[in-house]
Amino acid sequence: MPKSRTRHYLVSVGMCGLVLLMLPFVLHALRAGVEGLSASPDIDSRFYEAGRGFSNAAIFGHMVLGGVLTACAPLQLLTGMRQKWPVLHRWSGRVLVGAACLTGLGGLVFIVLRGTIGGLWMDAGFGVYGALLTLCAIQAVRHARAGRFATHRQWALRLFVLSLGSWLYRVHYGLWYAVTGGVASTATFDGAFDIVQNVAFYLPYLIVLEVWMARSRVQTYRARSTQTSR
Numbered sequence: 001m002p003k004s005r006t007r008h009y010l011v012s013v014g015m016c017g018l019v020l021l022m023l024p025f026v027l028h029a030l031r032a033g034v035e036g037l038s039a040s041p042d043i044d045s046r047f048y049e050a051g052r053g054f055s056n057a058a059i060f061g062h063m064v065l066g067g068v069l070t071a072c073a074p075l076q077l078l079t080g081m082r083q084k085w086p087v088l089h090r091w092s093g094r095v096l097v098g099a100a101c102l103t104g105l106g107g108l109v110f111i112v113l114r115g116t117i118g119g120l121w122m123d124a125g126f127g128v129y130g131a132l133l134t135l136c137a138i139q140a141v142r143h144a145r146a147g148r149f150a151t152h153r154q155w156a157l158r159l160f161v162l163s164l165g166s167w168l169y170r171v172h173y174g175l176w177y178a179v180t181g182g183v184a185s186t187a188t189f190d191g192a193f194d195i196v197q198n199v200a201f202y203l204p205y206l207i208v209l210e211v212w213m214a215r216s217r218v219q220t221y222r223a224r225s226t227q228t229s230r
Contacts, residue, residue, distance in 0.1 A: 012078050015077055015078055026071045026167075034060075069096060073160050073164070118195075119189075132158075133163075158206065161206055
């Protein structure tokens, strides 16, 4: 099997495996969001407040669309979909961008209207996350429509990394509590670990991605320069 086909196969297997790993979180987000949007009188959620219809809709819509975004983002990276079913890739991409924009805006609306449980630091960290999610979604579709597919791919990769953020946030907490028992973490999310987590679920991963993309651009430039000089 050629090296490129092997790489594409491994990426496809990895993305499908990632979706399966995230499935419990996705189902939980969808269920919690739908229950919240139903506005049942007996709903048991700290996010629900009677008489706060708009902010309730914002946060529970954020959960539903965030679940859709988390589940679908890895599938957009499947090479087979882009090559064999480009129309499906484009339409699923539009759905993904719409979900990203709406879930990002929903989270921002909730932060502005009611704030987060962790206070200012969590408001800031989550606010930046929501803004970046919305920005990357808009930029990805803008460059695709303009035919700048190399730039589109870079923004799509940023969107992919951010789409995993909510799941990674919970993975970080699960691992931390399993290893330390919850040291430096409080019920009000204002411990040292909690404060770090306000950006740790997305910023380090974005930095790694930016470094990787920069190295890829340098390698591509060097390869083209070598071919030109021959």
